Amino acid sequence: MADSRAVGIFGAGWVGLVTGGCFAELGHEVVVRDIVPERIEALRAGHLPFHEPDLPEVLERNRGRIRYTLDADELGEADVLFICVQTPPTYSGDADLSYVWNALDELPRANRRQVLVMKSTVPVGTGDTVRAALEARGLNNVGYVSNPEFLAEGTGVRDFMNPDRLVLGAFAPEDAAVVEALYSGIEAPVVRTDVASAEMIKLAANAFLSTRISFINEIANVCELVGADVEDVAKGVGLDHRLGPHFFRAGVGWGGSCFGKDVSALKQLAGNSGYHFQLLAAVIEVNELQKRRVIAKLEKHLGKLRGKTIAVLGLAFKPNTDDLRDAPSLVIASRLLAEGASVRTWDPVADARDRLRGALQCGSVLDAVAGADAAVIVTEWPELRGLASKEVREAMARPLIVDGRNVLDPEETRAAGFAYEGIGRGSSPFASLPETPEREPKVPR
Ligand SMILES: NC(=O)c1ccc[n+]([C@@H]2O[C@H](COP(=O)([O-])OP(=O)(O)OC[C@H]3O[C@@H](n4cnc5c(N)ncnc54)[C@H](O)[C@@H]3O)[C@@H](O)[C@H]2O)c1
Numbered sequence: 001m002a003d004s005r006a007v008g009i010f011g012a013g014w015v016g017l018v019t020g021g022c023f024a025e026l027g028h029e030v031v032v033r034d035i036v037p038e039r040i041e042a043l044r045a046g047h048l049p050f051h052e053p054d055l056p057e058v059l060e061r062n063r064g065r066i067r068y069t070l071d072a073d074e075l076g077e078a079d080v081l082f083i084c085v086q087t088p089p090t091y092s093g094d095a096d097l098s099y100v101w102n103a104l105d106e107l108p109r110a111n112r113r114q115v116l117v118m119k120s121t122v123p124v125g126t127g128d129t130v131r132a133a134l135e136a137r138g139l140n141n142v143g144y145v146s147n148p149e150f151l152a153e154g155t156g157v158r159d160f161m162n163p164d165r166l167v168l169g170a171f172a173p174e175d176a177a178v179v180e181a182l183y184s185g186i187e188a189p190v191v192r193t194d195v196a197s198a199e200m201i202k203l204a205a206n207a208f209l210s211t212r213i214s215f216i217n218e219i220a221n222v223c224e225l226v227g228a229d230v231e232d233v234a235k236g237v238g239l240d241h242r243l244g245p246h247f248f249r250a251g252v253g254w255g256g257s258c259f260g261k262d263v264s265a266l267k268q269l270a271g272n273s274g275y276h277f278q279l280l281a282a283v284i285e286v287n288e289l290q291k292r293r294v295i296a297k298l299e300k301h302l303g304k305l306r307g308k309t310i311a312v313l314g315l316a317f318k319p320n321t322d323d324l325r326d327a328p329s330l331v332i333a334s335r336l337l338a339e340g341a342s343v344r345t346w347d348p349v350a351d352a353r354d355r356l357r358g359a360l361q362c363g364s365v366l367d368a369v370a371g372a373d374a375a376v377i378v379t380e381w382p383e384l385r386g387l388a389s390k391e392v393r394e395a396m397a398r399p400l401i402v403d404g405r406n407v408l409d410p411e412e413t414r415a416a417g418f419a420y421e422g423i424g425r426g427s428s429p430f431a432s433l434p435e436t437p438e439r440e441p442k443v444p445r
Helices: 014-025 037-044 055-061 098-105 126-136 156-161 173-182 195-226 230-238 259-272 278-302 328-338 365-369 382-386 390-395 410-415
Strands: 006-010 029-033 066-069 080-083 114-118 142-146 166-170 190-193 309-313 342-346 360-362 374-377 400-403 419-421
Touching: 006 014, 014 029, 014 055, 014 066, 014 156, 037 066, 055 156, 080 098, 080 173, 098 126, 114 126, 114 173, 126 142, 126 195, 142 173, 142 195, 166 173, 166 195, 173 190, 190 195, 195 230, 195 259, 195 278, 259 278, 278 328, 278 374, 278 400, 278 419, 309 328, 309 365, 328 342, 342 365, 365 390, 410 419
Parallel strands: 006 029, 006 080, 029 066, 080 114, 114 142, 166 190, 309 342, 309 374, 342 360, 374 400, 400 419
Antiparallel strands: 142 166
16 A cells, blocks of 8 residues: 555546546545536535446545545645646647646645646647746746556546556656655556656557557458458457457447547647658548448448438447547437438437437437337447347348447348348348338428
């Protein structure tokens, strides 16, 4: 167990609350500050404002060691202050650091040395700018460490407590030591480096993970043309110890709050520094096209989509979260609506009613597929593994499944009476639906 320290956190989002809860679990006294009153009220009442497995239990277990506040001054007693605010993309694709700067403007004046830790994902060079800003404000007794976070939503607590590595980039080694000591009790290799390299490690890691997915998606697209099965191909390639199996599953493309913005931020950072990052431009484009391939797969079976009813199953950008930021489902459903289809959606936790106004969000899978001309699996929720059932087949107007995450067995699905389209799994001559006449579009009188 670590020596107990006082930890202050800016931001009660995924990263801030997992960080706060886990540091409390390690024995530290934690104060979490947010600017959204409803968020703080919910937390004080014992409610987590989003879906993240294990986190409610961690926060509850450590209730005596975590306080929630709207008042930045309450962080004045902290030994270490973590910045965990959002860094969304701007219109240009750069990272928007305005939330970071607002938090820095609100830093409480402490009468002893504090270490400020950047956990938010920021462009390389941010640490230098922050250091200069702190000095300009006479805050010379504030140390600065870049300690990027690698947790994945859905497994945040497990990832924080069992990280692959801790990255600590500091201007002064004693500041890195203070932060490293907070993590004692956690076993992980520690990468001690300068601030710029720590910032780059985070951006490069996300860019590489996204690259792997775009790569296997392109392999999948070629598999479809040449009659290979990407599932077997990915397995065979991934068993090579130099390559590994992770982040190597073909599907409808990556999404989420981090990949899109971080890949684009790195591409912009390179561009702003005079380097055209050609590979990342392709990684992003491949991903955009991948989401839209679902439309062509539907059209292959149904012809024009105007007037057709499509069930979009799974909205969150991945299972075990309700996060809809940059979710492929939103692009797919919006394209379907733009084609004139009726869209029925289902997700066990995510609510997209505000973002997909023309779609009908249903309470169950069976409700979503009722009368549908096709069902598209967009998020691999465990509930969808049993989709190829008699009940579903009878509920649908046409038994067509487009499996955007390759969760179903193609042969079993076809044997259960469905036409099946996966991603990169070739297609058999029996895959198509019988020819059906085009329905007349409904024209309002
Ligand atoms: N979500 C992830 O999986 C993940 C993983 C690793 C890194 N990151 C990075 O961590 C950062 C935070 O991500 P997130 O998903 O937790 O964001 P989030 O949007 O879930 O949470 C950010 C929180 O900060 C609050 N906030 C904004 N300004 C504030 C201020 N001045 N003082 C206090 N609170 C303030 C917001 O109200 C919000 O509650 C981002 O830079 C992100 O890229 C996220």
